[in-house]
Amino acid sequence: MSGAKTAYHHGDLPRTLKAAALELIAEHGVAGFTLREAARRAGVTHAAPYRHFPDKTALLAAIAEDGFALLKEQMIEAAEAAGSDPLARFLAQGPAYVRFAVEHAPYFRLMFGFDAPDKTKYESLARSDNEAFRVLVDTVAAAQSGGHLVKGDPERIGLVAWLMVHGIAHAYIDGALERRGIDSSNLETEIAEGSRLFLHGFFDSNH
Amino acid sequence: MSGAKTAYHHGDLPRTLKAAALELIAEHGVAGFTLREAARRAGVTHAAPYRHFPDKTALLAAIAEDGFALLKEQMIEAAEAAGSDPLARFLAQGPAYVRFAVEHAPYFRLMFGFDAPDKTKYESLARSDNEAFRVLVDTVAAAQSGGHLVKGDPERIGLVAWLMVHGIAHAYIDGALERRGIDSSNLETEIAEGSRLFLHGFFDSNH
DNA sequence: TCAATATTGTTTGCACTGTTTACATAGTTT
């Protein structure tokens, strides 16, 4: 493994291909992404990728897997940055999730899009998905122990919490929020306000 | 306009094409949908669709527009079926939304997928989107007048409510719920439980 | 050391796609 690329061998084609694919997705969306163009950008013929990925979807699945690993990292970082209060740690993960979606939209599209690689067909992808979700569930459980959150199956509560921020992130990337006059510049404020409704509930009696 | 199809002219090709496209999307997803195959199913050459839609995306946009009209109908029906209590009417729309997503998944994918037609480029699509959303906002406003819901901009509250059910619907179609052990058969129960958390909030003090 | 072998890239070819162009047919209007 020489590392340096020679005239013939590339060096680290898988990594280069994934990077090129991410660029293309950022530019043209998942649907507009093309294996041949990715190969072109990697400086290689259009058949070369097949030495490393069985087909186009497998490459996308590999990228999505990286995405989940990155998301997991960012969730952990967000919790740590929030200090030691369990509720604060939980609350910090909502904005962190949305921020991930916005800042790494190509990853997000690949991870959660309707035409994303089927997680039942790529088990290591499903595994890294679960690992990221586990971080949230653990945080929920910790906040429950602290007595700051409703009781109940932490997995279930985490799921519902995830659903809401996921909806926000999705609508945000989709442009649905901007179309409805939500300013993109004060994302933090929006999430905070949404979280308030979320935590206190929608009933009038609660406020 | 004879209505009956002759040897040459089809009769109502646009409608037939949209129906064929929906079938294909149900079978192979949006990414797997092909203009040529849709034309084939409609019994017409692959260039014929271009007499009615400028390109592939325009056909998809037209279908998505139908989808929003259908969603609007179902939201209205759900509210009416819930009787006259404003809160009950509001609560009924959550499950109605998720049910629409599940029962009309092809529409839903087209309406809200990442690679869905750009709503800023198809204004009549954006318009029918807004009309459906308006139904929800009006219901929120009515529930607020009844004093059963937190005060505040009904548009904002409706948006947050929409985000959550949207997250549920999305995760449901994506298979994320099934992967996490949520049984698909008791959808109603799941939504009800989610709504409870949603309405009462996540703080322990509320319950 | 150096031939055998496994990796990785290339070339060529295939069936398919979205889209355009020129043409043919059917309905409609005057």
Add this chain to the structure above:
DNA sequence: AAACTATGTAAACAGTGCAAACAATATTGA
């Protein structure tokens, strides 16, 4: 009936995912 418009067909093009068969480079084991 003639002119016109709407709607279909036929043929062609560049671009796609994928599959051989082939070529160049690395790695390995005697």
